[in-house]
Amino acid sequence: MKYFFSLIALLISAAVIFSFYHFKPQPKRKRPAPLIPLVETSILKRADFQVFLESFGNVIPEKELTVVSEVQGTVLAKNDELIPGGFLREGDTLAQIDRTNYELVVLERKAAVIEAENELELESGQQIIAKQEWELFKEEMVTTEKGKRLVLREPQMKRALARLQAAQSKLDEALLDIGRTAIKAPFNAVVMENNIEVGKFIARYAPVARLVGTDRFWVKLSVPIASLSYINLPTTESTKSSAVTIRLNGNHGSPIQRTGHVLKLLGEISSDNRMARLVVAIEDPLDLTTKSPSSFNKILLGSYVRADIDCGTLAGLFRIPRTAIHDNNTIWIFTDGKLRYAQVTIVWQRKNDVLVKGDLDGVQLITSRLQNPLEGMAVSTSAERKKPNKKKEQ
Known part of the structure; x- marks a missing residue:
């Protein structure tokens, strides 16, 4: 009997505790405030930009020929520089025939x-x-x-x-x-091949040496046809043309940089990439006029070089990072706490950014990446989020 009353008391206590927690008034749940994405912005400012067109090409000789003997006979003497890599001045005697x-x-x-x-x-x-x-x-x-x-x-x-x-x-x-009988160098040259020796009998029109001119080398470049309007080409009225910076990795990674100029526009389109072709001239490519023999600033034949063509200055444009350009050349701008679309006209493209024109002075460009951005969606910036805190402090 004693256990019976204890069980009854335990059940009553459990019922009271259950009723207390079950019928306790529940707090009202509030809907969470919508999350407003935080974005980074930059203010666009109109400016002038010097632009360069980047291209790549191989260095080729401007002058290259095989010197032949116009008479026959025995070679009595030859120039000490008539060896591969030897340098000859215009008018130097290559060899003397009996x-x-x-x-x-x-x-x-x-x-x-x-x-x-x-x-x-x-x-x-x-x-x-x-x-x-x-x-x-x-x-x-x-x-x-x-x-x-x-x-x-x-x-x-x-x-x-x-x-x-x-x-x-x-x-x-x-x-x-x-x-x-005295075979002369027709121009300043470097010897690429030698075909004669002292005592050798050579026939008329036999090859003596292959020479490459050292005064100037060429680089053939491919450029977009649309970019030709920005490049100064020499004409019959003016020989002034666009400057070109030639860059090449030198010894131990130290870069070699030389200056050239646009020489000619070839009258053909490249069959490989349907681009226009330019010839760029590099004066004294082997740097033979340098007084210091320790410096190495030579552009050798066959080198694959990068060429930056000076295309002048473009005025009144805006610089926009490539990551901020979206489909159909649109950008996102921050206006009154909202994300808005704006379409721009791209004038020039560079490696990391583009130059555009339009009425964008003072516009806040959104540079952040967003998932599923919508026109008119609410966004905020760090500066905007600080404003309420300032009011509370006041």
Whole structure:
């Protein structure tokens, strides 16, 4: 019985406790305030920008030719610089061919000229006598105009003159051959290949050396056709053209930088990428005029270089990061706590940003990335969120 009453008391206590918690007034749940995304903004300001067009290309020679011998003979001497990598100045003698045979030919041709001159002199005397005889007997002689020329020995005089001219021409040719025994460099050059040695017999028109001009190298670049309007090309009226900065990684990663200029616009479109092609000239690419031999600032043939073409200054534009440009060239702007769309016109594209035009002075550009942004959605900035706190402090 005692246990029965204890059980009843326990059940009553449990019922009281259950009723207390079950029928206790519950607090009203409040709907959470909507989360307003926090965005970063930057104020757009109109400015002028110097722009460069980036392109890449290979360095090629402006002048390249194979020097040949115009005469045959044995090589008696050659220039010490006539080796691959050797440097030659315009007019330097590459090699000297034995000229003995050619000197003998000159003597022979000089003798022929003297003989022809004597023959002409004799014929002149004969013609004088013929003219005197004609004056004495012309009234008694009946002849044609052709007969008169024969009597006056005019054909013989022409033949003597022709023989003298032929002999003189052969002498001039022999003198030219003597001059050609000294093979000269046609321009300032670096030797790429050498094909002769002292003592070697070379035939007429045999290759002597392959030379590349050192005064100037070229770089062929591909650029968008639309960008040509920003590039100054040389014309017949003006040789001024756009400057080009040539960059190349040098020794131990140290960059080599040289300045060139746009030389020509090639009259063709690249079949690979349908772009226009420019020729850029680099003056003194091997840096041969540098006084300090320790500095290395050379652009070598075959180098793959980066070229930045100066396209001038674009005025009154706005700089926008590439990450802030969205579909259909739209940007997000912050206006009265709302996100708004604005479409812009892109004038120039750079690696990390674009330059646009429009009525954007003082506009707050949203640079943050948002998921599912909607026109007119509420957004806030750090500056906006600080305003209520300032009011409470006051």
